[in-house]
Amino acid sequence: MIDKAKLSALAHAVIDTEIEAVKALHERINDDFMQACEFMLHCQGRVVVIGMGKSGHIGSKLAATLASTGTPAFFVHPGEASHGDLGMITDKDVVLALSNSGETSEILTILPLIKRLGIPFIAMTGRPESTLATCATAHIDVSVANEACPLGLAPTSSTTAALVMGDALAVALLETRGFTVEDFARSHPGGLLGRRLLLRVSDIMHTGDAIPTIDEEALISQALIEMSNKGLGMTAVVDDQYHILGVFTDGDLRRVLSQEINIHTEKLSAFMTRECKTGRADMLAAEALELMQRYKINALLIENEHQQLCGAINMHDLLRAGVV
Template sequence: MRKIERSRMMPIALYRYNLALPLAPFQWNMSQNHDFIQSAQRTISLERDSVDALLPRIGADFTLACELLLNCKGRVVVVGMGKSGHIGRKIAATLASTGTPSFFVHPAEASHGDMGMITKDDLVLALSNSGSTAEIVTLLPLIKRLGITLVSMTGNPESPLAKAAAVNLDASVEHEACSLNLAPTSSTTVSLVLGDALAIALLEARGFTAEDFAFSHPGGALGRRLLLKVENVMHVGEELPQVSPGTSLSGALLEMTRKGLGMTIILGDDGRLAGVFTDGDLRRTLDKGLDVRQVTIDQVMTVHGKTVRPDMLAAEALKIMDDHKINVLVVVDGNDRPVGVLHVHDLTRAGVI
């Protein structure tokens, strides 16, 4: 190797030999007239055609795979290398969030200790377009020895992985969207769609509900809308503004001011809800020219008013507010006795809106 002179700007580690010099950047030979739109449309068409070709292959094998996953007593362990691994991670996440306990294990790491994460009660879902990925094939004898159910998703039904599986899902494609037919494109799209089909089929078979889904997503807006109940955000106890029938309107206004909710409950002698009076009712009263010092609250209140129950979803209460164009609801128990007040601002602070 030929020594070269060190430049003032050259790092010490690079100056000794030619091999230490950085390589010149690759020069792309790109046409000035390349049609990006045509390229994108071709890619989308090829991937769409590959997905369409998947439809007639959804049959007895797919049903068997669903039954195996549905009857799995442990978790569904998804494995895959390279791009299949990326798709596998997405499939595992989708399964886990739709009622099928699942996680992803990198097959290379499985050969170096992570195989201990898999139990006899689990099911392995292995993804490999070729069906002969070395890191996965290496695991097959151990999977068989442990008696673990294996479901494969490959592009080659004659491959070692497909033949070792209890059932193989055919994810083959005629042509990758890559013009060189090399980069995993159509094949990964088909695998992803097939994984989604599995997850949704299992979701429907389990009778998985929107509330079940929310329990898997408690931190997001969806979880708040599907899990938060009126009793979690309503005002209770001393915070409740309330007056009796016969109270002067001016006295009711003082109670509204003290409690700061822009309304007051009118409580009947039997402890049940008689009516409500809000800021909107006050405006309507003033428009009629009534004297607030002479009028009693039961003369101007809204009789009973709209109510909700404590165990109702906060999102349902919000819909009632939207439908009736009101900002506050009285929360009542099974005997129509007020136990709380819910204001639209409470729903805003809780992130329901």
């Protein structure tokens, strides 16, 4: 029989223990922390993060966070480093080593070689008196009073403290570098934010013969054929210089049919929408989406600097591009 009350108490105890571990980090934002930031800010190469076991998992995440927030970084497994991967570290880099004990043998093995490069060596450990801490150019103390594990064995509070301190480093560097939302988007082109901040209308719009166009003297039936052939749910109405005179949409066609008008004899000019919204090729796709949503339209004509038609998009294009 599961004792739900006991399970709940244990879970709360873990959370409380880890909260206390994180709170204790406030007093560790000291000169060593500042020096570590300075080393990474002035690094001409990459921040090379190393760590074994659970510290390695935290280090891998920290390297990814640094790299995506403006500080070039990558993770090197210290066990592999002593078998050739040490060549990935250059004399322009900064090394950040994570080890709760500060005595991780795989890191100690390669420490003399790192020192020989003459580069900053930052250690993040739970023991300020450890070998790695005392050999470090800058030591960041992430010691915890207790692990959340009741056996005091499984890394829990210690890994949380290292993770939070790593985030503190990354965000401090981000702010100091003046890293922007646009910078973040450039390193996340596959994500929603990246698509919203990088993708432009010119990247997804239909051009050339794929744009539905017709002149205003055409019959409604001819406009319907053009709309069907191009599949955008509308057709642009243009003059012989491709200046936009208006648009004829599915909505306009429904209004025509509701009046029982003969589409084979009536001209388009009497039924098209003359005051239509247009966009620019260089505008963000997200801006085009906002414009279409604001005016409740499903397609948008794109014009160039001479007010000539140069493209067209509809809501399906934005959906396919992942902007919606």
